[in-house]
Amino acid sequence: MTEVTRTLARFVVDHAPAAVPPTLYHEATRALVNWMGCAIGSADHETVERAVRALSPCFGPPAASLFGRTERVDMLHAALLNGISSHVLDYDDTHARAVHPSAPVWPALLALAQSHPVSGRQLLHAFVLGVEVECRVGLSVFPEHYEIGWHITGTAGVFGAAAAAGKLLGLSEREMCWALGIAATQSSGLREMFGSMCKSLHPGRAAQGGLTAALLARAGFTSSEQAIEAKRGFAHVMSTRFDPDVITARLGETWELSNNMYKPFACGLVIHAVIDGCIQLAVEHDLVPEAIESVDLVVSPLVLELTGKLRPASGLEGKFSVYHAAASALIHRAGGEPQFSDACVAAHDVCALRSRVTATVDPTVRKTEAHVRVRLRDGRLLERHVEHALGTLPRPMSDADLEDKFRAQLTPRFTAETASAILEACWSIGGASDAGASIDAAAR
Amino acid sequence: MTEVTRTLARFVVDHAPAAVPPTLYHEATRALVNWMGCAIGSADHETVERAVRALSPCFGPPAASLFGRTERVDMLHAALLNGISSHVLDYDDTHARAVHPSAPVWPALLALAQSHPVSGRQLLHAFVLGVEVECRVGLSVFPEHYEIGWHITGTAGVFGAAAAAGKLLGLSEREMCWALGIAATQSSGLREMFGSMCKSLHPGRAAQGGLTAALLARAGFTSSEQAIEAKRGFAHVMSTRFDPDVITARLGETWELSNNMYKPFACGLVIHAVIDGCIQLAVEHDLVPEAIESVDLVVSPLVLELTGKLRPASGLEGKFSVYHAAASALIHRAGGEPQFSDACVAAHDVCALRSRVTATVDPTVRKTEAHVRVRLRDGRLLERHVEHALGTLPRPMSDADLEDKFRAQLTPRFTAETASAILEACWSIGGASDAGASIDAAAR
Numbered sequence: 036m037t038e039v040t041r042t043l044a045r046f047v048v049d050h051a052p053a054a055v056p057p058t059l060y061h062e063a064t065r066a067l068v069n070w071m072g073c074a075i076g077s078a079d080h081e082t083v084e085r086a087v088r089a090l091s092p093c094f095g096p097p098a099a100s101l102f103g104r105t106e107r108v109d110m111l112h113a114a115l116l117n118g119i120s121s122h123v124l125d126y127d128d129t130h131a132r133a134v135h136p137s138a139p140v141w142p143a144l145l146a147l148a149q150s151h152p153v154s155g156r157q158l159l160h161a162f163v164l165g166v167e168v169e170c171r172v173g174l175s176v177f178p179e180h181y182e183i184g185w186h187i188t189g190t191a192g193v194f195g196a197a198a199a200a201g202k203l204l205g206l207s208e209r210e211m212c213w214a215l216g217i218a219a220t221q222s223s224g225l226r227e228m229f230g231s232m233c234k235s236l237h238p239g240r241a242a243q244g245g246l247t248a249a250l251l252a253r254a255g256f257t258s259s260e261q262a263i264e265a266k267r268g269f270a271h272v273m274s275t276r277f278d279p280d281v282i283t284a285r286l287g288e289t290w291e292l293s294n295n296m297y298k299p300f301a302c303g304l305v306i307h308a309v310i311d312g313c314i315q316l317a318v319e320h321d322l323v324p325e326a327i328e329s330v331d332l333v334v335s336p337l338v339l340e341l342t343g344k345l346r347p348a349s350g351l352e353g354k355f356s357v358y359h360a361a362a363s364a365l366i367h368r369a370g371g372e373p374q375f376s377d378a379c380v381a382a383h384d385v386c387a388l389r390s391r392v393t394a395t396v397d398p399t400v401r402k403t404e405a406h407v408r409v410r411l412r413d414g415r416l417l418e419r420h421v422e423h424a425l426g427t428l429p430r431p432m433s434d435a436d437l438e439d440k441f442r443a444q445l446t447p448r449f450t451a452e453t454a455s456a457i458l459e460a461c462w463s464i465g466g467a468s469d470a471g472a473s474i475d476a477a478a479r
Numbered sequence: 480m481t482e483v484t485r486t487l488a489r490f491v492v493d494h495a496p497a498a499v500p501p502t503l504y505h506e507a508t509r510a511l512v513n514w515m516g517c518a519i520g521s522a523d524h525e526t527v528e529r530a531v532r533a534l535s536p537c538f539g540p541p542a543a544s545l546f547g548r549t550e551r552v553d554m555l556h557a558a559l560l561n562g563i564s565s566h567v568l569d570y571d572d573t574h575a576r577a578v579h580p581s582a583p584v585w586p587a588l589l590a591l592a593q594s595h596p597v598s599g600r601q602l603l604h605a606f607v608l609g610v611e612v613e614c615r616v617g618l619s620v621f622p623e624h625y626e627i628g629w630h631i632t633g634t635a636g637v638f639g640a641a642a643a644a645g646k647l648l649g650l651s652e653r654e655m656c657w658a659l660g661i662a663a664t665q666s667s668g669l670r671e672m673f674g675s676m677c678k679s680l681h682p683g684r685a686a687q688g689g690l691t692a693a694l695l696a697r698a699g700f701t702s703s704e705q706a707i708e709a710k711r712g713f714a715h716v717m718s719t720r721f722d723p724d725v726i727t728a729r730l731g732e733t734w735e736l737s738n739n740m741y742k743p744f745a746c747g748l749v750i751h752a753v754i755d756g757c758i759q760l761a762v763e764h765d766l767v768p769e770a771i772e773s774v775d776l777v778v779s780p781l782v783l784e785l786t787g788k789l790r791p792a793s794g795l796e797g798k799f800s801v802y803h804a805a806a807s808a809l810i811h812r813a814g815g816e817p818q819f820s821d822a823c824v825a826a827h828d829v830c831a832l833r834s835r836v837t838a839t840v841d842p843t844v845r846k847t848e849a850h851v852r853v854r855l856r857d858g859r860l861l862e863r864h865v866e867h868a869l870g871t872l873p874r875p876m877s878d879a880d881l882e883d884k885f886r887a888q889l890t891p892r893f894t895a896e897t898a899s900a901i902l903e904a905c906w907s908i909g910g911a912s913d914a915g916a917s918i919d920a921a922a923r
Contacts, residue, residue: 184711
């Protein structure tokens, strides 16, 4: 058996910043922009409020930011709470095959960077490596591990957070093995929790557990050094399938961060193509709802299976109604959180148009594809075939798209100036001499 | 399917202190004495030192004791670190079939009680309930869950800590379901870590995670309310076997705490009978090593399999040498940590006698049984058949035995007066009006 854990540890420890392709530094920066908007945008979510209320008596010295909030807390609680806020709306990034890469890794890194000064380049480098570790660990047991019932963003994310934080702390190869081992033995998170506040607890705990692992390892706290591959280690205990080559093959040659996707819309991926097509038609033809006779959608069967709710009664239910998503996108030309608010779902104009939306399934249509047909009262028929929804790998969000999303997430709680300042700090992070201070100054 | 999680939650929430048999209050007090000696006795262990060094930058307000140390920390770190120290030597209590009951539960309860005043009776009651929950959850998936590779003290312990802390916090039935769910989704700990510092991290994390779960639940942080029994919940994801009846049948009628055992000797259970017999003979005949010609042991095959090391080279290796255990017990009339120190293992008199010890296996001898035969130089043969080692259920340690163990654990770092004061606070905890303050005052 290959020494999987040690090979992975050695790769992270020995890897030099110059060996990362420049495009990946830009991708890491895009991930930061997207992650930060999610974290700040949801920082006052009820899930975060309750966690802060519960844990505040235990907060340590104010060393790290809760992005989008006024409190400053110790780095372990910052990792936990920023991890929760960034995932709570499921609006964070998604690897093409498995985990949400940023939610476990950025909170650990940013919390640590605020008390352990590092350059922006070091920070981005550590992020790229952390994502590589969590994705490879996750993919080595995927999909069986997920099908058993593990929430892979939590269970694999803790490895990514440990590796990234350990890289910033300059761990030795042996200490990195321990960090991965301490991560492995904290790996947890059940899919049964989907639909409850615990879903976003998972990346939070992964970030906190991974950072804890790196801190403990640096202090000489030992673990098994074969934690991933051993008979009673992570892979065999937590999955029925394990392919060690997925972890060790072509390390440093392929990069999982290049398979990262950002969500333009605040709902499940399966209705993104419909929203995308509706916005395109509404903008191009400057549509008003009164002009619309009917809307016909042709979608993948999965779309109606997951989001077939005809009459949603709340903002949350709106996320499970392709009819609502189409109507609100045509009227508001957007698919952000405001379009999935209780108010929007109950709005008269949205309800009226929603009742004129129909959807039919076509098994040949992929889940990120859709046909949108809008019949106008003047008799015209507008059609749009969205082959790949915005945000998928074939059609990634542009930097400008990410900025628009970020600004929308910060509205109305923060001013446009604040949003600009944080955006500027994020986009320029690669050149920062003290990355933590730079982000902190902008986000205060 | 029975509503397992809800049934368990309702039981804990509704249970009245008066419904616990008085003998169990005494057993809970004995568990406290034993646990506290383990925690204080190992509070300066390297494992604890490293964890404290790693995490101290994140310590919150000094609300709770690290027993046996001078630091005071926030309750979550107290739960973690006291959990580590109390298990680090594997000298804590053992349920007859599964978990180490105290190490995940006492740290959570005592940390909480220091900032949430409760009577000693409430504290003991919550402990009894927490032990019931962790044992039933553990036994419902035992032994398959353990055989897969899960360290059940960590994976089931988190439920016990959550239930016990939740009881002290006065959670409602629904909140208790959430606490158990938040516990379930943090359940972790791999047996691959045995032999490393992570083994004692497991009960520490269980204590901290369980306390976190109770605090979050009280603040309205939601989880699945079928976390134990659901298709993608704890039992089905983490075990190939699940018997829900083990959790729900005869709740409140049988008590797992009555199956709790305390270790008189600082090593694995399998060599306790040998040590026990050697001490008995040494005391009764006032033996000196020079008078001993040879020692013959007849033991279970398991004894030589696990502890057959002929020439141990360190204190730790001494724990895996029945020969060393016998020799040091005959000379020192004890089997505590000092008998498994590097110095004792290297001592001339011990080495000399160790070389005159032989052991033979007999498959009819149980693992807690032994025959000890000491041949003296004057020709006499002394024999002792230990049918049940001291500390097993048929032959429990007396309260006086527990006191002796406690005092030995505190020697030489603490004075006899300090030991007496803490013992007094523990034995009288049932009558304390503010249990946390009472323990805290004695342990400072």
